[in-house]
Amino acid sequence: MTAFDRIERRLPELIDDLASATVPDYFDDMLQRTTRSRQRPSWSSLERWLPMGVIARPLPVRPLPWRLLATVALLGLLAAAALIYAGSRQHTPPPFGLARNGALVIGTADGDIVTVDPATGTTTPLITGPTIDSGPFFSNDGQRIVFDRRAAGSASSTMFIANSDGSGVRPAFATGQDVTWFEWEPKVDHALLTTMVAGRGTVATVDLATGAQTALPLDLDVQAASWRPNHDQIVITAKAGDNVTFWVVDSDGTNARPIPVSEYAINEPTLSADGTRLAYATWEPVVEGRIRVVDIDAGGDHSITTNDTDHFVWQTPAFSPDGTQILVHRFIQGTDHSLVAVLRADGAGPAIVMGPETANPPANPFFSPDGTQILAEYPTLKTFWIFDANGQNGREAPFQAISGGGATWQRLAP
């Protein structure tokens, strides 16, 4: 018997001895890092099958004057199409920037999606049924809404799409993938999908009407992709060790060039509605959690939070529709306690904090399409709060938040 024969017989035992399994000393620090990172939206999870509950069934037919009916129907269709076209032209907002407030839509404890009057809390059913529907997210043109659907008692979910009035509910994609990020494109029924392929992030454009996907030829480990407003370009967030780099590429994935930002960038950035600026968070070895802004074409990367050490950690920036303000989370350093805050995008003036302080998960704040209000969902408190855009006049909304329910505000033409 050779030495290896002897070793092979006791391989599990010997290999177990080689590496002692104890909780590593970096465990607490690792958990702290996860608290500072946003979770992917649950609705980005796709099933590997499509429900086939709705199938065409032949109906009994009796003889009819079909020529006359067909002519009338054709004329009716043409008239309806003309009306729909004219209506859509009239009511479609520009894909980015200020818009008129449309329906405010939230998920409810009953697993339905409803529109809610922000003043009175009166709800109107939009998407109902025995399934658990949550996480609604309007397209930029306000015409479509995506949401997460799962069967009661199941954690598996599928991403569905519907028209803004709740009609036309259908699975959003024809094939399941390990989708990690979803962003609407300016064009109706088009989206950007980031998926994991063999452990590496790739991005594709997808036609939601046909399901056709076009992978972008990028040599990057993509973490997220966002459409650059007012440009035929995409901003890519790529993994770089513990940090990320940002790239701007043409809409076909070619001509990638880096955006000059801090080497300590983390998480996905936010883009101003005019597409000129990018704001992002950093995590430096000493100064944790700062917000920086850069002109995508001209550079000039700079911090809009103090670079001095303090006991605050700033994260998850989001531009206001008019590009003058940036919503953030302000954490107390070393804790998972945070407040919603708003910063001037030019860095002038102090931050304005608002609403109640909460532990994880933090609030989900966003601006109304017209930029006059901030709505914040507090999952731990099961409440929504409404603030004026300057952070003042905060009040608890007259409707309830549920964990994972989500909220979205429809954009309409001004």
Place this chain on the structure above:
Amino acid sequence: MDQRELVVRAQRGDHDAFAVLAGAFVARLDAAARLILRDHELARDAVQEGFLRAWRNLPTLRDPDRFEGWLRSLVVRSCIDVLRRRGRRPIEVELLPIDGPAVADIASIVADRELLDVALARLQPEQRAVVVLHYYLGLPLPEVARTLGIPLGTAKSRLHRSLAAMRAAIDADMETPVSPIVGGQFA
């Protein structure tokens, strides 16, 4: 609260639930990463990256009952990613401190462990990953293949080649003559 309930809660943003899950698996996965990468710092990077990915992507996990395998897969793939980013530079072989076992043939066991350590060091990282998943984490080969994202046949042949390489390394090591002591040197 059972594991499934913890996973469902963590999927909905409950970080405390995620912390409990992470605490249950981190020791074993950290050890596996150290075995695959043979470098404490790289292993720490890979485990942290794997758990960070897990937290971020947890809402996209379709079946909460698959959490353990899914997490293991993220950490092992992070190990491979770490090596790719490092351009497969040679990694320092690090002999780990060994606690003395309570058995009679201590010398034999220590010697075998050292031989095994040397043999593992001479494998390619992908080969070590197969060996570690199969012999350390106790996964059957179909699960090894799923974890690494490779066909079952590839996993089988990779394990076979790994064991052959380890055998050759150990045999070669056993045949290496002891270096003569240079005159005047004190042992």
